[in-house]
Amino acid sequence: MADSSPENVSATTRDKRVQFGNRFLNDPARVFHHNAWDNVEWSEEQEAAAERRVRENSAQRVPPEKQVDYEVNAHKYWNNFYKIHENGFFKDRHWLFTEFPELTPSQNKSNLKNLLLKDSGHEIIEHRNSGNGLGLIVSNTQEQHKTSSYSLDDKEQKHPTDETIQNTCHLDINTDGFPGSSSTYRILEVGCGVGNTVFPILHTNNDPGLFVYCCDFSATAIDLVQTNSEYDPSRCYAFVHDLCDEEKSYPMPRESLDIIILIFVLSSIVPDKMQNAITRLSYLLKPGGMILLRDYGRYDLAQLRFKTGQCLSENFYVRGDGTRVYFFTQDELDTLFTTAGLEKVQNMVDHRLQVNRGKQLTMYRVWIQCKYRKPLSPNIS
Numbered sequence: 001m002a003d004s005s006p007e008n009v010s011a012t013t014r015d016k017r018v019q020f021g022n023r024f025l026n027d028p029a030r031v032f033h034h035n036a037w038d039n040v041e042w043s044e045e046q047e048a049a050a051e052r053r054v055r056e057n058s059a060q061r062v063p064p065e066k067q068v069d070y071e072v073n074a075h076k077y078w079n080n081f082y083k084i085h086e087n088g089f090f091k092d093r094h095w096l097f098t099e100f101p102e103l104t105p106s107q108n109k110s111n112l113k114n115l116l117l118k119d120s121g122h123e124i125i126e127h128r129n130s131g132n133g134l135g136l137i138v139s140n141t142q143e144q145h146k147t148s149s150y151s152l153d154d155k156e157q158k159h160p161t162d163e164t165i166q167n168t169c170h171l172d173i174n175t176d177g178f179p180g181s182s183s184t185y186r187i188l189e190v191g192c193g194v195g196n197t198v199f200p201i202l203h204t205n206n207d208p209g210l211f212v213y214c215c216d217f218s219a220t221a222i223d224l225v226q227t228n229s230e231y232d233p234s235r236c237y238a239f240v241h242d243l244c245d246e247e248k249s250y251p252m253p254r255e256s257l258d259i260i261i262l263i264f265v266l267s268s269i270v271p272d273k274m275q276n277a278i279t280r281l282s283y284l285l286k287p288g289g290m291i292l293l294r295d296y297g298r299y300d301l302a303q304l305r306f307k308t309g310q311c312l313s314e315n316f317y318v319r320g321d322g323t324r325v326y327f328f329t330q331d332e333l334d335t336l337f338t339t340a341g342l343e344k345v346q347n348m349v350d351h352r353l354q355v356n357r358g359k360q361l362t363m364y365r366v367w368i369q370c371k372y373r374k375p376l377s378p379n380i381s
Contacts, residue, residue: 042351042364050299057304058311062318070318071270075242077322078218082194096197097204099369100292102259103187105205178252179237180211186257188213188250188284190243191265194224195231202235213252215241244273250284257284262293266336267326271316275336282340285374291342296327297349297366303327328368342372 042050062070070077097104180186185207189197192214201212212235216222225231225238239251243265260281266274281291296302298315302325306317316326330347338344352365 046364047299050304053304054299054315057306057308057317058314060309060311062310062312067312070312070322070324073322074324075217075219078216079220081321081323082218082220082224096200096263099294100261100371102290102292102371103201103205103261105207105210178256180213180252183211184209186211186213186252187259187261188215188252188257189261189263190215190241190281191262191268192216192225192238193218193221195228195238197261197263198225198236198238199228199230202230202232210235212236213257214238215250217242243277244269246276246280252284254283255286258286258289260285260289260291262291262295264295266293267295267328268324269326270324271313271326275339278336279340282342282374285342287374287376290345290371290373291337293333293368293370293372295333295368296325297368298327298329300327300366301363327366330368333368333370337370337372341375343375345371345373347371 187201187210189212192198193216195214198212198214202210214225214236215238216225217240219240222238222240231238237251241250242248266277269277278291285291303315303317310317310319312318312324315328316324318324330349334344334347347370348368350365350367350369352367353363
C-alpha cells in the first residue's frame with residue numbers, strides 16, 4: 001500500500017542532502033534559489049492559520065454509510081489506484097539510505113552492536129527548535145542524555161557482551177521452510193506499493209545474507225512487483241497482506257526480522273486499528289530489531305488542501321480516489337510504539353519547504369520520521 005498523494009514531488013524536488021537536511025533558509029529573499037529548504041520554522045501566525053484550515057475542512061464529516069464503504073472496499077480503491085498509475089506514479093526512494101543507514105550493506109551484521117555502542121558513546125538525541133520541529137544533536141555527555149526528554153531510553157542501560165550480541169543477531173528460529181529462512185539479515189516492508197523502496201534496497205545492498213520481504217494490501221501492486229525485471233525470488237518475497245487482519249498470519253515466524261519499514265503506510269488505515277497492527281509487527285522483530293517509519297505530520301500541505309466533506313474523523317480524510325490518510329503528531333506515534341513494547345531511538349518532525357521555482361510556489365510539508373527498537377530483554381515493570 002502506498003500513499004496516493006504526490007510523494008514523488010518530494011523525491012524529485014529535494015537535492016541530495018546530508019541526514020535530516022542541511023539547507024537552511026536564512027534569507028527569505030533567497031527562497032526560490034533552491035528546490036527545497038530544511039527545518040523551516042513556522043511562525044505563530046502560520047500555525048494558527050493551519051489550525052483554522054483544519055477546523056474548517058473537518059466541520060462536515062463523511063456520512064457513516066460512505067465511511068463503511070471506504071473501509072469494506074479499501075482493497076478495491078487501492079487496486080484501482082495501481083491499475084491507473086501502475087509503476088509510473090512514484091520515484092524510487094534513494095533518500096532512504098541517507099535517512100535510514102540501517103538499510104545499507106555496511107550496517108547489516110554490525111547494526112545491533114553499533115546501536116548499543118551508541119548508547120555508551122556518541123548518541124543521537126533530539127531537541128525542539130522554534131515551532132514544532134525537532135532537530136538532532138550528536139552528544140557524548142551523560143548530562144545531555146539525562147536532561148533531554150527526547151533522548152534514547154533514559155533508564156540505565158546494560159551493555160551486553162559481544163557474545164550476547166552475536167547470539168541475538170543469529171537467533172535460533174525453530175520454524176523451518178519459511179521464505180528467507182537461511183538468510184542472516186531480514187527486512188520487511190509493509191505497504192510496499194510497486195517496489196520503490198524494495199528495489200533500491202536490493203540494488204544497493206549486496207549482502208549475500210540479506211532477504212527482503214514486502215507486502216501490500218493491493219494484489220495489483222504485488223503483481224507489479226513480482227513482474228518487475230528486478231524481482232529476484234532468491235532474495236525477495238512479495239505477498240498480499242492486510243495489515244489490519246488479525247486472523248491472517250505473516251509468512252515468517254516471531255522474532256525473525258531485523259528491520260520493518262513503514263513508509264507512508266500507517267496513515268492509510270483506520271486509527272482504531274493502528275495499535276493492534278503495530279503490536280503484531282513488533283512480535284516479528286528480533287530483540288534489537290527496529291521499525292523505521294516516515295509518515296504524514298499534522299498540518300502537512302496535504303491535510304490543508306482537503307475540502308470540506310472529505311473528513312472521516314479527526315485528522316483522518318478520504319481522497320478523491322477513495323484512499324484514506326491520517327496526519328500524526330509525534331506523541332501519537334510514540335504512544336503506538338511504546339505501547340507495543342518498543343524503545344524510542346528517534347522521533348522527529350521534518351518541516352520542509354518545497355519550492356516550484358517555475359511557478360514561484362512554496363509548499364510547506366510536514367513529515368514525521370521514527371526509529372523504535374525492540375529491547376534486548378523484556379521490560380520488567
